[in-house]
Amino acid sequence: MPQMLALFSDDQEAANATEALEQAGYGNDNFDILTDAPYPEGAFGERETKHKLYVFPFIGALLGLSVALLLTTATQIAYPLVTGGKPILSLPPMLIISYEGTMLGAIIFTVIGIFFESRVPNLRAGLYDPRITEGYVGITVDVAEDRLNAVEQLFRRAGAEDVLKEGS
Amino acid sequence: MQERVTRTHEEINSELLSFNLKAPMWYWGLVGFMGTLALGAAISFGIMLNRGMGVTGMNRPVMWGLFLTDFIFWIGISHAGVMLSAILRLSKAEWRRPATRAAEVLTVFSLMVAALHPVVHAGRPWRVIYWVFPYDFARGLWVNVRSPLVWDPAAIFTYLTGSTLFVIVALIPDIAVLRDRTRGVRHKIYRALALGWRGTPRQWKLQIVAGFLLSALLLPVFVSVHSIVSWDFAVNIGVEGWHATIFAPYFVIGAVHSGVSAVVTMMIVLRGMFKWDKYIRPEHLDSLGRLLIVIATAWLFFFFIEFTFALFSLESQEIALRDLQVFTWPFWPLFLAFIVLGYIFPVSMWLSRRVRRSIKWMLITSLAVNVGMWLERFLIIIPGLARKQPLTFDWGTYHPSIFEITIVVGAFGFVFFLLLMFAKVFPLIPLFDIKEGQTLADNIQVGRRSVPALRIEE
């Protein structure tokens, strides 16, 4: 289905437009909001974003801990030299390095999770206009060919300054 | 009272990106100057490599000198980023907004420079890899996990990676703005770096969650880094004044003290350089000043405990060391300067609201703190080592050579050089953070007074 992008200079008009879209039968899955700053969740009527970001740091932490424990244990067993009277496998130093490994794993996997859940890099981005980063609120909607004009009228009535269509 | 300045998003973009899009001539002069200092350091390092460590002032028993002092100093500065960005983000302090990115970037660059110092100090830096990197390069020799000198690289690497990724993730929305405002090659580069960012609610939600999550993950790392650096000294029983259990939190709070002061300095400089007086306002400096009073007083508490407990055991060597640090030439003027510049002068000034809101005085006091804190690190390392051995013929003094001084000065130049390069390419104040702050700002009428308020999700 072709996409349409409406640009609003006023965020209240954009919010009214999303309400009008819902009344016209377009659910939250069909339209998306583009802004240059975060708005409170649901401000434009969008559904709560579900994500599994919190899983990533746990996986990363487990991996990091395993690698660090393996590293500290294996290196000390491979070269068993007593230093400072401490046991070959000394738990406190191993804990310190394991802790750093755990945190490193958690952080790296968190960032991987962020990119994954944000769907970036996004090679097929869809309709976009640089005015969005100048403060305009953009509403993209997937519209059937035969309803393009009706939706355009809906946006204009709601106060859209510009309406772009895919291919235009 | 909070002074609110409402700008349109276009104005915010223009004002905060003007430097990225077109830098004035003095900028290149400043970059050249800082680059020259860094180059001077590189040349000194080259001479040191060629002629050996004898060109430095380090000799028995003072084998750790300016390089290690500077190492700890820069690790300390690196704590600013997480302190301001992470803690203030988690506590939802609105006044953090102009300071976070500058603090995070300062963290990354100061960490990089700090990590270079032990490598420079080692004399034969290619050998550093043998005892740090966990690989059997030759003869079945592996790293000694039990040494804090091995814990150090683990911690610094984790913190550096985490801080860098934190900066990168938070930069993406602002890179998108630069993508939309540039043409030609720059546009292509920014477009690639923006990774297709569009600003959907999903992307913003994850940006905010990422901010919280990474802040929560980086906070324990930030505490561990300087604690581990402190254990380079504290686990050692051979040097008087070092084997104290208080070193870890003492170093961390000292790092926060110097780091936050460095951010104050940086914000004032940025405000002046880029004409950001609408974004970096006296109220931000006021809040930072109040935070600094608490941090500085906590630092003083730890310093007092460290000093008192050094004397607690009534061991004659420990008392002699403290006597050397506090009452004996050439250390007593340094000690006096450290105490006055590190606490007495700045904190007594910060108690005044007028001073906290004065650009000039906040610049002076924040610089004073960092001079004082640099001296603190010097006084921890050098006097203890000077009296390290029990036999007096082994006692020594330390006079830093021109090569060490050049490298230390060059380190400062290198950090500023990197900051200036970053400022040219990316905005140092997060655009979306400022815009979000405006979106969430509101007012409540109480009687005849309109009280500034904040919108919070239910």
Add this chain to the structure above:
Amino acid sequence: MERRNGHPPEFTVAEYVKDLANRHAITGPRYRRWLWITGLLFLSGVVGFVARAAIDGFDERQPWGYFAATMAFLLTTFVSAPVVAVAFRMAGAHWRRPMVRIAELYSVVGVLVVVMFIPMLFMVPSAHNRRTMWFQGDTLGSMGKIFGAPHVYDILALVAVVIAGLAMLWFSAKADRTQIRSRAGESVGTWLGSWKQWNVLWKGLVMLGGLYFMMLIMTQALISIDFSMALVPGWRDAIFPAQQALASLHGGLAITILTLYLLRRYGHMEQYIHMEHFWAASKILLALSLLWFYFWWSGFIVFWYGRTPLEQNLLDLLMFKTYKWYFYLAFGLSFLAPLLTLLWNSVRRSTFGPTLASVFILTGLLFDKMRVYVAAFSIPNADITDHALAVLPATNIPDVFDLMMVVGGISGAVFLFLLAARVVPIMSIWEMSQGIKLRTVRRFLRIDMIVMGRSE
């Protein structure tokens, strides 16, 4: 039209004040029952104390280890609770409002702690010619004798903290007590609620709070060093006073959260005490639990790495041999259990989760105090001037009198709190009223949002 404050059921300042005043005028059966229970347990504690004094006297410290631990526990938890009011008032945190008066009310327990501290003064010798914070050992012989060290200064510091806490309570409650009295038709005294009076009250509370906080940290440091560390030969742990100071923040917050939960549940104050208050406090509680571990680890790693015979003996005494079970319980309950509880967002976002963590923390603190004070008190008088700890004393297992004193001490603290809550309203009327005025709910685009005003 704006909704009032976003918490169903909605209420105005007038409705809140009327409700609080009415509640304050009534004494329920549950309150009376608990007053009796805690009062009787407190009396049993007094009996235990008298029995201990009659049997063992005050010449040797060893039989008084658990008594000292109880005193330290009360100082670290109940007497430290006002720090919650001080810190979050200074930070301008709105979620502090239902809990500040609870925190301030606990300052009355300071009176009990001062009374308990008096016999302890007879158990510890003067600082002369031994290693203490007062530096009157032979190496510094030219310093001379400091009169009364450590006893005079420790008791002065403790009394100062208690007075500061009580002063904060008195000033904070002044406006509320006037409200209560005026509703009862009594004379209102000098409080009129003028702008100037409010200004002075606020600034006074901030200054008193700062003084209280600094005095508390100093007193915790002094008492913990003089009555534990200085009694163990060779024990030099610079982080110990900082650990004790942190424990007082930890314990103070934990007891406040626990009381807040009990007030909500059994005092039927659900409309004023919400999940958000527990959620906000739980983040601080989690941070303090992590800091507890950090301070402990900082001390441990240095001793472990140093590996001198003295350090190994100290670790064995305090952590791995003589008092190892106390240590494991303290470690598990002060750090592990709260961490595993508060790690989950869903647990933090509840009223029970942070309360459970608080119970863990309070129990862990009690075991920690026992570990430190019982161990320190078990060193014989003749050995405390030795250079290093050479012989580990035997583990001191509590007997029935020790248990009576521990239970009696804690019950006495609760008893005093309950009595004080009859005199001063248990929830701050003026701070809650301020919060109600600064909060509203407004429409923003397509959602309702809470709008919170800044109080200064």
